[in-house]
């Protein structure tokens with residue numbers, strides 16, 4: 001008797017080239033919208049699903065796993081997996097995979113865009129032009145801050161942090177970083193200098209946050225840390241919103257305790273249109289687009305699908321997060 005293929009559930013529309021390898025190793029079911037699937041529909045779909053290809057917008061927790069008795073693998077289409085209760089999956093022997101590496105350069109590009117954008121007041125300038133308030137050219141009107149030759153402090157110098165540091169070399173920047181363990185490769189190849197957190201906060205002109213969200217990094221940047229920054233310095237968060245305390249950030253920006261902030265990620269997400277941060281000209285906010293290029297999103301979808309295809313054909317998935325369950 002022919003073996004019944006497992007059901008593979010994909011929670012968003014993805015390019016066909018990414019989905020193709022899945023068609024031969026399971027019965028594919030794809031959520032037919034670009035909007036997030038509702039929790040109710042997801043739980044219903046999972047009752048007979050063996051493999052799930054999920055996004056950061058889906059919360060993968062014990063409650064979800066209770067509804068998914070046949071689930072054996074979750075392939076999260078992101079490098080970060082703070083939306084997943086990893087110990088809960090591991091306890092039940094469910095494999096989790098992510099998509100490291102393929103989004104590194106694109107996210108570093110966006111991080112650098114944020115630095116340049118807030119330093120040179122790009123959001124504010126564009127708003128003024130669209131509102132018919134073009135500032136008349138004058139030597140001391142609409143001045144920004146130089147990024148070149150400034151000091152960059154990267155909190156979390158991993159894959160993306162190192163790619164940002166590489167870009168910073170082209171801007172003749174001095175690069176400090178803080179990780180729990182030293183990144184000797186980045187020190188030797190990119191000339192980065194490890195410093196403690198207080199030194200990084202106190203000396204950097206741009207503090208860039210690129211750590212994963214974890215219990216240890218939740219609200220890593222709050223009032224005490226913002227107070228240690230120079231009043232001329234900028235904060236950039238391209239990692240996850242809850243790493244920065246939004247109330248503390250609002251107060252620091254309003255009181256000009258720091259010069260500005262640029263955020264690709266916020267807490268909450270989406271950021272409501274009436275959020276106080278959006279009343280401030282010295283805050284640049286974009287809607288979580290770090291990895292959002294056509295090529296990179298296709299690579300992420302392909303890697304997530306390859307993880308499922310490998311697992312279902314009895315091979316080791318290329319990028320497991322909890323390899324101990326394999």
Ligand code: NAP
Pocket residue numbers: 079080081100101103107155156157158159160161178179180181182210211212213216217238239240264265288289290291
């Ligand atoms: P990675 O290579 O794992 O780098 C993370 C770095 O953070 C590591 O160097 C790690 O070093 C450091 N770190 C972890 N916990 C720390 C702590 N408590 N204090 C100081 N440093 C700490 O990850 P990646 O690929 O660069 O991605 C980083 C994060 O960016 C992801 O987790 C994701 O949340 C975010 N991201 C956002 C977007 C977006 O769309 N905006 C896109 C991609 C990724 P140690 O272990 O030595 O501390």
